[in-house]
Structures are given as C-alpha cells and as structure tokens.
Amino acid sequence: QLKRFYKKVKSLKIGLRINPKVSYSNYDLADPARKFSRLGVIDKKSISSIIDLISGAMFHFNCENDNFLNFSSNLDYISNQYKDILEKLEWVSLGGGIYFTKENYPVDDFWKKIKELSKKFNVQVYLEPGEAVITNTTELVTKILDIVHNEIDIAIVDASTEAHMLDLLIYRTPAKIYPNKGKYKYIIAGRSCLAGDVFGIYNFDKKLKVGMTIRIQDAGGYTIVKKNWFNGLNMPSIAVKKLDGTIKLIKSFNYKDYLNNLS
Ligand SMILES: Cc1ncc(COP(=O)(O)O)c(C=O)c1O
Structure with a gap:
C-alpha cells in the first residue's frame, strides 16, 4: 500500500503502523496484536526495505492499559526489537489505550519512560489518547x-x-x-x-x-x-456544561435527521 500510494503522498511526512506482536487488552475484540491481526506490519525486513520512505512509526499496542509495569516492559521490548528502525526515525507514536489518567496511575514514571525513549532514539514521541481523555467527562x-x-x-x-x-x-x-x-x-x-x-x-x-x-x-x-x-x-442532544454551571446546547436531532439517514 505504501509503495502503491507513495507517489501521491511523498510530499508528506509518512508513518507506518507496526505490529510489535505484544499488547495489552482485556478484550480480544480490541487487542491490536490479537491472533491474525491485520493491524500493522509484522515483517521487520520489509520495514527496513522502505525505511527511507517513512519519517515515523506507530505502535498502537494497548487498550485500557492501567498497568504501568506492563506498559514499561512492553516498551522496553519494542525498543530492543525495533532498535535499528527506531534509530532512523524522526517520530514514534505509541497510539492510544494507555489509561494514564486513572487515579493513582504513576504519571511521573510514565512521562520519564517516554522521555527515555525520546532521548535514546532522538525521536519525537506522540500519544493518541482516546478513552484516557474522555473518561469521567461525559x-x-x-x-x-x-x-x-x-x-x-x-x-x-x-x-x-x-x-x-x-x-x-x-x-x-x-x-x-x-x-x-x-x-x-x-x-x-x-x-x-x-x-x-x-x-x-x-x-x-x-x-x-x-x-x-x-x-x-x-x-x-x-x-x-x-x-x-x-x-x-431519537439521538441524544449534545450539550456542554461550562465551568460556571451554564449548559450550552451544541446539537440536537429530529425526525428529519432520522429520515435522511435511511436509504
Ligand atoms: C491507532 C489508534 N490510536 C488511538 C486509539 C485510541 O485508543 P483509546 O481510546 O483506547 O485511547 C485507537 C483506538 O482503537 C487506535 O486504533
């Protein structure tokens, strides 16, 4: 796919999703490295062969992972296994699925661990938090x-x-x-x-x-x-409660929306 579309996107910074074959998830449905997972490239040789085409890589290997030690050891594993590749990249995304906003999560250790990775390979590290951000908000x-x-x-x-x-x-x-x-x-x-x-x-x-x-x-x-x-x-209306307690209606739905969504 990368080679197929490369000409069209070569002016952009391109990243490749890698499946490190280690993961954390309590749900098989959401396990990025589940058996036969199609999410991410597995073959390291093929990654090395296109390394000049990409500037970064994404390892999304967690789902609701609130276990820092597990995250830390999986990250060590990835750092060792993909050392040669990481050394050539500008950035790495660790995806989402890390529950670093959970009460008592060792956030300081978490940032330290990420900084270590960043320094070791001279890469910008990105996170893509979804649930960690919206939990307890809505x-x-x-x-x-x-x-x-x-x-x-x-x-x-x-x-x-x-x-x-x-x-x-x-x-x-x-x-x-x-x-x-x-x-x-x-x-x-x-x-x-x-x-x-x-x-x-x-x-x-x-x-x-x-x-x-x-x-x-x-x-x-x-x-x-x-x-x-x-x-x-009917779909629920979406409203925002502001810090001063006022509620602002952002969006509401009606019968026309329902009709327009049917074939
Ligand atoms: C590539 C990628 N990044 C980020 C996320 C967000 O994950 P979460 O909401 O578990 O933090 C997902 C969710 O599946 C994902 O596939």
Whole structure:
C-alpha cells in the first residue's frame, strides 16, 4: 500500500503502523496484536526495505492499559526489537489505550519512560489518547419513562444501549451509574425492542419514579460516534456544561435527521 500510494503522498511526512506482536487488552475484540491481526506490519525486513520512505512509526499496542509495569516492559521490548528502525526515525507514536489518567496511575514514571525513549532514539514521541481523555467527562442524561416489574423492579429510560451506548453491548459491560447505593434495587433498561437492552442492575437510596433523571457515565468518545438510529429512537442532544454551571446546547436531532439517514 505504501509503495502503491507513495507517489501521491511523498510530499508528506509518512508513518507506518507496526505490529510489535505484544499488547495489552482485556478484550480480544480490541487487542491490536490479537491472533491474525491485520493491524500493522509484522515483517521487520520489509520495514527496513522502505525505511527511507517513512519519517515515523506507530505502535498502537494497548487498550485500557492501567498497568504501568506492563506498559514499561512492553516498551522496553519494542525498543530492543525495533532498535535499528527506531534509530532512523524522526517520530514514534505509541497510539492510544494507555489509561494514564486513572487515579493513582504513576504519571511521573510514565512521562520519564517516554522521555527515555525520546532521548535514546532522538525521536519525537506522540500519544493518541482516546478513552484516557474522555473518561469521567461525559454523561448520558435520560429520564425514566416507565417502571415495570418482573421479579425485580425495572425502570425503563428514554435511551437505549443498542442505539446510544453500543459499546456496552459489544463488550458486555454494565453502564456506570453512581453512586449505586441504597436499599432499592432496579434494572435500568433501554426503551428499544431488544430484549437485552439493559444498562445494568443498580441500587438507589429512594424509590424511582417516572420522570426522574438517570445519569449514565462515560458516554463520550466511542459512544458518540457509534450512536445510531436503531428503532427510530431519537439521538441524544449534545450539550456542554461550562465551568460556571451554564449548559450550552451544541446539537440536537429530529425526525428529519432520522429520515435522511435511511436509504
Ligand atoms: C491507532 C489508534 N490510536 C488511538 C486509539 C485510541 O485508543 P483509546 O481510546 O483506547 O485511547 C485507537 C483506538 O482503537 C487506535 O486504533
């Protein structure tokens, strides 16, 4: 691909994605070095043969990695394995998937490690943080539409896992709803026709009622790009809460948007 398109892009700084065959991810679906992964070049000889065409390389080898020691040892491995290549590059991107904003993450050690790499090979090091940046920044705010009972109380909200927080279904993880304390237990469920459209089971300190607000955490990033028109449910409006508490509506959707998105 690089050779095929090189003439068209040669005036630009070109980087190559490399698959170092080491990675960290708790989800096979998101593991960049999973078996048979198509993400990145593996064959070192072929990288050496085109080294003059590129100025940098990208190693995206983590997903939600909150384990600094693991990151550090994988980086050492990459530095050793790709020494000859790194010595010839101007820049290296370590991709995303490093959870350096997590509470108690040893950020100082992390920066030190990155500086070491930068100095050792005289390269500019880039990171591409996605989730590390948006975690704890964005909530899906919705209202309870109905409460039904099937052995357990079930509050149905004006939102849907499948339409609005698809990652929960894909990775089979419950939504984060806090503080999740109290003696009243409810399933919080979506309003689509999908039987498994369930955000999770949570505890509340008072009985829930129709019209109450439910706030679902971590609805930034992948949630926003994956929302869809399943069941014709309206997409959530996007609003920004400013530091002074005021809320600015950035975007809202309507029936016309839905129609325009159908074939
Ligand atoms: C090349 C690349 N960079 C950055 C990211 C962002 O990752 P994350 O949101 O896990 O930090 C991804 C996600 O898959 C990616 O593929």
